[in-house]
Amino acid sequence: xVKSNEVRITVNGRNVSVARDRPLLSSLSSDRIPILxxxxxxxxxxxxxxxxxxxxxxxxxxxxVPTVRSCQRYPNEGDRxxxxxxxxxxxxxxxxxxxxIFPNHIDTLHGFVKPVLFNSxxxxxxxxxxxxxxxxxxxxxxxxxxxxxxxxxxxxxDGRGVDLxxxxxxGLIGEDRMFLLGTEEGPTAKSRSSLVYLPPPAxxxxxxxxxxxxxxxxDLHVKAVLLITGAYDASLVFPxxxxxxxxxxxxxxxxxxxxGSAPFARALLFGGxxxxxxxxxxxxxxxxxxxxxxxxxxxxxxxxSKLGVPTYPSHRIMEVRGGISIREALLRERKTQxxxxxxxDSLILAHRRLPQAGVLFQVGARMTWRxxxxxxxxxxxxxxxxxxxxxxxxxxxxxxxxxADVEESARRAAHAVAEYLGSGxxxxxxPAASQSDGLLGRRVALGGEEMMLSYYRELxxxxxxxxxxxxxxxxxxxxELKDATKEGWGGVEVANRMTGLGMGxxxxxxxxxxxxxxxxxxxxxxxxxxxxxxxxxxxxxxxxGYLAGGGQ
Amino acid sequence: MKLxxxxxxxxxVGAGVIGLYLAHHLSEKxxxxxxxxxxxxxLSGGASGRNGGGVRQQWETAITIRLARESVSAYRRFGKxxxxxxxxxxxxxxxxxxxxxxxxxxxxVGAAVRAEGLPARWLDKDQVHHMVPALNLEGLAGASYLSxxxxxxxxxxxxxxAGSLRSRGVEIRTHTRVTGFKKTGDAISGIVTxxxxxxxxxxxxxxxxxxxxxxRLVGLESPNEPTLHEILATEPLKPFLNPMVVTLxxxxxxxxxxxxxxxxxxxAESRALFPAMPSSIEFLLKMSxxxxxLVPSLKPVGILxxxxxxxxxxxxxxxxxxxxxxxxxxxxxxxxxxxGFMIAPASTRRLxxxxxxxxIDLDAEALSPERFIHGGSxxxxxxxxxx
Numbered sequence: 014x015v016k017s018n019e020v021r022i023t024v025n026g027r028n029v030s031v032a033r034d035r036p037l038l039s040s041l042s043s044d045r046i047p048i049l050x051x052x053x054x055x056x057x058x059x060x061x062x063x064x065x066x067x068x069x070x071x072x073x074x075x076x077x078v079p080t081v082r083s084c085q086r087y088p089n090e091g092d093r094x095x096x097x098x099x100x101x102x103x104x105x106x107x108x109x110x111x112x113x114i115f116p117n118h119i120d121t122l123h124g125f126v127k128p129v130l131f132n133s134x135x136x137x138x139x140x141x142x143x144x145x146x147x148x149x150x151x152x153x154x155x156x157x158x159x160x161x162x163x164x165x166x167x168x169x170x171d172g173r174g175v176d177l178x179x180x181x182x183x184g185l186i187g188e189d190r191m192f193l194l195g196t197e198e199g200p201t202a203k204s205r206s207s208l209v210y211l212p213p214p215a216x217x218x219x220x221x222x223x224x225x226x227x228x229x230x231x232d233l234h235v236k237a238v239l240l241i242t243g244a245y246d247a248s249l250v251f252p253x254x255x256x257x258x259x260x261x262x263x264x265x266x267x268x269x270x271x272x273g274s275a276p277f278a279r280a281l282l283f284g285g286x287x288x289x290x291x292x293x294x295x296x297x298x299x300x301x302x303x304x305x306x307x308x309x310x311x312x313x314x315x316x317x318s319k320l321g322v323p324t325y326p327s328h329r330i331m332e333v334r335g336g337i338s339i340r341e342a343l344l345r346e347r348k349t350q351x352x353x354x355x356x357x358d359s360l361i362l363a364h365r366r367l368p369q370a371g372v373l374f375q376v377g378a379r380m381t382w383r384x385x386x387x388x389x390x391x392x393x394x395x396x397x398x399x400x401x402x403x404x405x406x407x408x409x410x411x412x413x414x415x416x417a418d419v420e421e422s423a424r425r426a427a428h429a430v431a432e433y434l435g436s437g438x439x440x441x442x443x444p445a446a447s448q449s450d451g452l453l454g455r456r457v458a459l460g461g462e463e464m465m466l467s468y469y470r471e472l473x474x475x476x477x478x479x480x481x482x483x484x485x486x487x488x489x490x491x492x493e494l495k496d497a498t499k500e501g502w503g504g505v506e507v508a509n510r511m512t513g514l515g516m517g518x519x520x521x522x523x524x525x526x527x528x529x530x531x532x533x534x535x536x537x538x539x540x541x542x543x544x545x546x547x548x549x550x551x552x553x554x555x556x557x558g559y560l561a562g563g564g565q
Numbered sequence: 566m567k568l569x570x571x572x573x574x575x576x577x578v579g580a581g582v583i584g585l586y587l588a589h590h591l592s593e594k595x596x597x598x599x600x601x602x603x604x605x606x607x608l609s610g611g612a613s614g615r616n617g618g619g620v621r622q623q624w625e626t627a628i629t630i631r632l633a634r635e636s637v638s639a640y641r642r643f644g645k646x647x648x649x650x651x652x653x654x655x656x657x658x659x660x661x662x663x664x665x666x667x668x669x670x671x672x673x674v675g676a677a678v679r680a681e682g683l684p685a686r687w688l689d690k691d692q693v694h695h696m697v698p699a700l701n702l703e704g705l706a707g708a709s710y711l712s713x714x715x716x717x718x719x720x721x722x723x724x725x726x727a728g729s730l731r732s733r734g735v736e737i738r739t740h741t742r743v744t745g746f747k748k749t750g751d752a753i754s755g756i757v758t759x760x761x762x763x764x765x766x767x768x769x770x771x772x773x774x775x776x777x778x779x780x781r782l783v784g785l786e787s788p789n790e791p792t793l794h795e796i797l798a799t800e801p802l803k804p805f806l807n808p809m810v811v812t813l814x815x816x817x818x819x820x821x822x823x824x825x826x827x828x829x830x831x832x833a834e835s836r837a838l839f840p841a842m843p844s845s846i847e848f849l850l851k852m853s854x855x856x857x858x859l860v861p862s863l864k865p866v867g868i869l870x871x872x873x874x875x876x877x878x879x880x881x882x883x884x885x886x887x888x889x890x891x892x893x894x895x896x897x898x899x900x901x902x903x904x905g906f907m908i909a910p911a912s913t914r915r916l917x918x919x920x921x922x923x924x925i926d927l928d929a930e931a932l933s934p935e936r937f938i939h940g941g942s943x944x945x946x947x948x949x950x951x952x
Contacts, residue, residue, distance in 0.1 A: 053801070053824075078865040080800050121652075122721065126644025136654050136823065144803040144825030148699060152861020159850065213843050215836045222846050232846065377843075487824075500728060502608045502739065510609050510720045513824075518800065520870060547872075550844050554800055554867030560853035561864065 022092040025102075031088050035271070038071050038083040042268045042276045046359065048257055048337060049073050049083065051098035053517070054119065054142065054488035055480070056108030058337045060257025062485070064267030065245060067519040067553060069486045070260075072145055073097070078154075079146025080518075080554075084267045085205065097146045104337065108142070116479055118490040122511065145518075156558035157229040165190040165434050167221055167233055169208050169372070170241035173416065174408035174423035178241060181427035186434060192233060194223050209560070210550035211238065213377035219403055222551075222560070230559045237403045237430050238376075241423055242369040244409035246288065248523040249362050250472060250491065250531065253333035255482040258359040262292050265361045275299055277359035281342050284363030285309040285326060287415075290316060292363050302355055304328040304344055306364055306468050325353065329471055333360055347471065365465075367526055368410040371548035376401055382541035386412060387462040388526055389545055397426030405430050462540060465530050473534060483531070484524035486517020494528060498535040504544045505529055515546055518554065569736055572764040573601040575920060576756045577771055578743050578779050580604035581613035582719070582909040583898050584771035585726035588735055590917035597734040601765070603758055605742045605775070609723050612773050612905065615842075615874030617796055617818065617828050619809050620907045621658040621714035622683055625674050628931055629883070630681045632911040639910035640717055647725030651717040652823045656807035658714035659688075659696065662706045667813045671709040678711060685711040699805055699860050716809055716820045719906060746783040752893035753783070767920055769896040774840065774875030776899035785891055788937045789900045790878050793835045795848040797871035799863065801825030810859070817855045826869060831855055835873070844871040876903035879937070884908075886916050886932040896920055897934045 019030040024041070031040035038061055041047045050059045050072045062070035066085040074095040075081040083094075099106030111119075125135040168179055168191060175195055182191055197204045206225040214220075221233040246261035253259070258277065260268075262284075269275050278299055282289055285305030290313040293300055303309065303317050304325040317324045331343040331352065342360055344353045365387070373391045374380060379400035380389040390412045397405040407426035408419045481491040489512045497511040505528060508514055514528055515521025521528075525546060533540040575591060577584045580602050588602050608614075620640060622633040637655075644650040662668050671687075678685040688708045693700065696710075731737055738760065746768060747755030755764045772779040774791035802825050809820035819829025833848035849871060857864045879885060879900035889895045898916050901908070912932075915925045930936075 079802065080867060121650065122724075123648055123650060126648070126650050129642055129645055132641065132644075132653070133655070136652065139652075140804045140823060140825075143823060144801045147803045148805045149862045149865055152701075152857065152864050154864050156864065210844070210846060210849060212846060213841070220846060222849065232850075500724060501731075502724075502727070504607055506607050506610065510614060511724060516870075518869065549870035549872050550849065551868055551871070554869050556865045556867055557799070557853045557857050558864035560850050560868070561857045562850065562854050 020088050020090040020092070022088050022090075022094055024094045025096060032271070033088065035087070036084050036267070037073070037086045037088050037094065038267060039270065040088070041083060043270055044276060046257055046268065046276045046338065047071075048104050049096050050145070051103060051106050051108060052255070052485065052488045053145065055112040055115070056099065056106050056142070057112050057255060057482070057488070058104075058106070058109070058257050059255065059485065060260070061267060062260045062264050063245070063519070063523065064261065064263035064265070067522055069145065069518045070264075074146055077149045077151065079149065111142075112480075118480060118493055122493070122496075154558060156556070156561065159230040159232055159560070159562050161232045161234070162192065163234045164192040165236050166430055167192045167194065167219070167235045167238045168241065169194045169238065170243055170408070170410075171195045172241070172243055172408075174241040174243070174419050177420050178239060178407065178423040178427040181424055182431060185427065185431035192235065208372060208552050209555050210552065211372050211376045212550070214401060214403065219376075224555060224559045237405065237433055239397070239405045239407065239426055239430050240372055240410060241406070241408040241426075242372060242410045244366040244368050245522070246363055247365045247367045248527060249283070249330065249364065250469070250481065250483050250527050251330045251332060252477045252479060252481045253335070254330075255485045256333055256335060256339055257337060258335070258339040259333060260359065260361060262288060262361055262363040265292065265296065265359070269295070279357050280359040280361050281355055281357040282361045282363060283330065284365075285313060288366060289313055289363040292361060293317060293320070293322070296361075298322075300361075301357055304330075306347070307464050328353070329468060330360070331475065345471075347468075366409065368412065370410055371520070371522070371552055373399070373406065373410070374545070374548040375550060375552070376404060378404060378406075380545070383412065384462040387465045387530065387540070395425065396429035397422060398429060403433065462530070466534060466540075469527075469531050470534055473531070483528060484512075484514045484517060484521075486519050486524075487513040489514045489524070491531070494531060495535060498532065503536055505532055505546055506544055508532055509546050520548060520553075521546055567761045568601070568738070568758065568763050570601075570763060573736075574599035574765070575767045575769065576601045576603065576763070576765040577769045578603055579611070579771035579773060579775070580608060580723075580727065580737060580739060581611050581771065581773050582722060582726075582906050583613075583773070583901065583913060584769070585723060585730065586909045587769060587771060587898060587913040587916055588730050589726055590914050591920065592730060592733055592735055594917070594921055597730070598736075600730075600735045601756070601763065602730070602735060602737045603741050603743050603756070604739050606739065608727055608739050609720050611775075612874045612876065612903070613719055613723055615796070615872060616719055616903070616906055617820065617830060618716045618719050618822075618906070619658070619714075619818065619820065620653065620717055621711070621809070623658055623660065623674050623678050623685060623709060623711050623714065625677050626883075626931070627677065627681060628927060628929070629908065630678055630683070631927065632908040634681065634683060635911035635914075636908050637713060637715070640715075640722075643722060643725060647729050649721035649725030649728070651719070651721045651725070653715055653717040654823065655713050655715035656809065656820070657710055657712040659693065659808040659810050660709040661693070661810065661812045662708060663704050663812070663814050664706060668706050670813065671707075675709045683711060683713065685709060696808065697806055697810065699862055700810070701859055701861055710808065714809065716822070717906075718823065722906075743779065743782065748783070748892065753895045767894045767896065769898050769916075769920065771898040773877045773899060773901070773905065776877050776897070783892060783895060785889060785895075787885070787897070788880050789885070791839045791875040792878050793837045793839075793842065793873050794830060794876050794903060795833055795835065795844055795852070795871060795873040796828065796830035797849070797852055798822070798826040798828045798869045800867045800869050802827070802866065812859070815855050817852070817859065819856060827856075827863065827866075829856065837873070839875065842873045842875070844873055878902045881936075884912065884932055885934050885937070886912055886929060887919055887934055889934045890938060
């Protein structure tokens with residue numbers, strides 16, 4: 014019996030009915046955290062991590078198409094869903110014996126060089142482990158053609174800031190002069206549209222490439238772009254940090270079921286601020302404990318004590334232990350060094366937010382390392398003007414925190430955009446404009462540079478018995494980063510090319526911010542001296558078919 | 566940090582594959598401590614860290630084929646010699662032909678390659694299909710294939726060379742800009758960098774896309790032009806593609822890396838101004854269209870990232886190698902036109918001999934800087950420019 018809001022699909026050949034109006038991953042997570050993928054090198058089990066379609070933690074093959082992010086995919090009647098990595102199954106994979114045989118990393122940088130005659134043997138063996146999925150069997154899929162659209166303003170982002178800016182712009186210049194890119198609620202499912210690429214301006218105005226799912230690929234020509242792309246929960250490096258069950262706040266939210274349940278019952282929530290508070294309010298008694306690398310805010314403390322959830326301020330995650338799922342977390346009190354063992358089945362990271370700033374890097378906006386946020390933020394004036402003519406930014410991506418400031422910045426930027434369109438004049442900000450942390454007077458919350466550096470200094474001092482994965486997409490270990498540093502060429506650009514760090518599916522969104530600080534410690538420099546890796550287009554992986562102009 | 570010495574015998578501008586391999590060959594015959602390599606960027610920041618890793622021996626001119634063949638055997642041994650594994654995978658190069666003109670061009674290349682003793686083969690449609698079943702062979706006339714061509718990961722070559730050179734005492738300075746040279750009469754006598762100056766007996770311009778700028782620092786004009794080329798990588802897939810595939814008609818090339826990504830490029834109109842290295846929307850659209858035309862089943866596969874870098878092009882498509890007749894002690898090692906990696910080990914071996922005043926074992930006149938100074942371009946231009 015199939016309900017009207019359900020569709021029938023197969024998962025590894027098994028018939029199941031799933032909800033039509035929520036992502037596949039959510040339906041696959043009703044009773045336990047699903048293991049859908051094995052890692053690229055060591056076949057380590059991986060679970061959903063980011064919930065935003067960026068990481069490699071929820072990839073499945075759907076109707077013969079590999080590397081589909083199940084957290085973003087809404088199911089259709091008859092979909093064939095398969096897991097691809099692992100033999101005999103993804104959950105029980107013989108390939109993971111590789112992980113056990115090589116407790117330290119496999120050195121593909123220096124190893125497998127002798128004897129020369131064995132080159133092709135080594136290559137054949139290593140190639141067997143490459144790739145997340147098989148090439149589709151057929152190219153018999155049609156994609157919509159690319160259409161050219163001219164508008165005055167492109168607004169990119171999700172959330173309250175975007176709604177406000179769009180509303181404001183509607184009043185100022187009219188709805189038909191705007192193009193909105195973000196997530197829209199449709200009759201049955203959400204429709205995603207996303208920015209593919211915003212190149213540096215060449216000539217008049219800005220040009221962007223975007224695609225609207227199931228609709229069209231759009232070659233946009235605009236005069237101005239307003240980015241309100243928000244922020245995301247950061248990752249954290251520790252032994253066992255790549256185990257299924259370790260996830261960001263957004264990752265945990267993506268597993269939430271419509272009835273309010275979730276596939277975990279004893280989560281450790283890591284974070285002490287506003288974000289952790291929102292997650293505690295959401296997951297309530299599914300949270301077994303709250304720990305924070307620094308303090309815990311009074312309101313979070315109050316909420317925790319009301320729910321009877323213990324709180325551990327100033328703790329570091331030493332290790333997360335378990336097998337295919339988490340059994341316990343080891344915490345260390347950062348001053349007394351006391352070790353605390355907490356039984357837990359998952360770990361939710363909510364200790365700091367990072368700006369979703371990839372597009373700003375792409376378009377060539379001048380970026381500054383901000384100590385308060387311990388991340389690169391665009392240089393902007395208080396009305397959202399950036400260093401690129403016609404480009405404006407607002408909200409968390411521009412360094413504003415707290416809903417009042419986010420909203421105020423969105424409103425101001427909308428007015429600045431309208432003024433620019435009216436006058437045709439843009440006054441990009443001069444170099445080294447004042448960049449105090451929190452432009453409207455607020456700090457960018459917890460997770461400042463000083464705290465993160467001291468935190469990672471402690472991690473580096475700790476002896477680890479096994480691999481500490483720093484880049485889960487490419488299975489890069491902390492030891493490899495240390496080895497790369499010893500070569501002595503310095504900087505994140507070299508570390509990236511030497512280890513593969515940040516070259517994976519998430520393009521370094523999760524590993525590079527952490528690696529920047531770890532490299533700073535290893536090289537004895539400040540994080541801003543480590544540099545950054547350009548976020549290359551596309552903004553996130555986009556099927557070739559969407560850009561190929563459709564047809565067939 | 567200032568330069569550690571006030572004088573060097575040889576200063577090399579550019580720490581790419583050409584500059585580093587040259588330093589390597591020199592260091593085997595002279596005191597390594599007398600060699601300086603200077604680069605404005607980070608190691609692998611230029612074209613040597615931005616290319617698709619293709620190494621082929623299918624060329625039209627005998628000299629290039631010889632240099633490429635010797636380079637292939639150097640890359641085969643590279644991991645053993647330098648301790649870094651470039652994963653040089655000899656899956657062959659497959660040049661696809663769709664017209665009679667392309668047939669005759671590729672068959673000419675094939676004949677030249679076989680004349681040098683390499684087993685280039687002509688494949689018909691069925692044989693191509695058997696080699697890469699995923700290819701759309703509509704309109705295919707045939708293909709030229711050489712099984713010992715291959716693809717490598719460029720970065721370890723740089724780490725290996727630079728590490729070995731440094732441990733032997735060669736001074737390698739990255740993030741250090743060269744701001745000028747000193748001349749005494751008609752000879753080079755010094756180098757000026759952002760970290761101080763030093764007297765030198767010889768200097769080499771191995772600056773790739775920046776070679777024109779470096780030449781201007783010493784008052785020389787060269788016909789080289791930096792041209793931006795773009796490239797992309799897809800999400801990693803299980804191995805399905807052994808050879809590097811190249812088509813003459815559209816200029817697309819692509820192969821599959823050890824990680825499983827399909828990496829390839831196609832010439833596209835870019836409005837970028839040197840030295841900016843953006844990607845263009847034109848490239849993304851054009852490359853996607855052509856790639857899925859040739860491999861339709863790649864349609865739903867995601868583009869992971871795109872990037873770009875500069876070829877250092879010369880009018881006749883051949884590199885410039887040798888002492889510049891206008892300035893004694895100043896050597897050109899540039900103009901490789903996107904093929905520097907393919908012939909770096911062998912061509913820099915010859916240049917090292919020239920720098921040291923030794924005789925070389927092949928007629929390098931076709932590559933001499935002189936050809937652009939005394940009018941006209943070389944009659945031996947190699948038309949096999951792609952991939």
